[in-house]
Amino acid sequence: MAVKSRIWRMLRSWEDEAVKKLVRLALQYKAVVVVDVPNDKSVRELKENGYTAERKAFLSLGRIRRRLRGLAEWYGVSYREERLYSTICPRCGRKMEELPNRRVRCQCGFEAHRDEVPFHWAQKRIHKLSIPSFSSSAASPLWRLKKEVVTRRVVW
16 A cells, blocks of 8 residues: 555656646746547547456546646636547648558648657647636736736826
């Protein structure tokens, strides 16, 4: 039992450090944090079909997402949870054919590694993704203070 709790503490520590580093980098580069969330149907199928310990670890990313969202909101970093597809073509929207070595190809001529397709979706929708999914002005005390000062200048 002690080994199991030590492993969980180590995982939590790693998760916290990873999230802090992501938010720090997003602040430094003025980047948008976009989290590719899995489809509810696919997660439900994994849970119902009896999943292994490795898959259980994959499904427990909710804590990281909550922590990342909280820190991003606090520091005013744009944060979005979007579904970025890996088997649907970002050019034309058709379902792509799977090739060997995790590559996919569409009828329109688009071809890429399956893990790279979500990046193409993100590039296609960058303007929509750069708008935060929460109100960062209400979350950040510093932003509220700046807004208050500007409002007073206009009123006076």
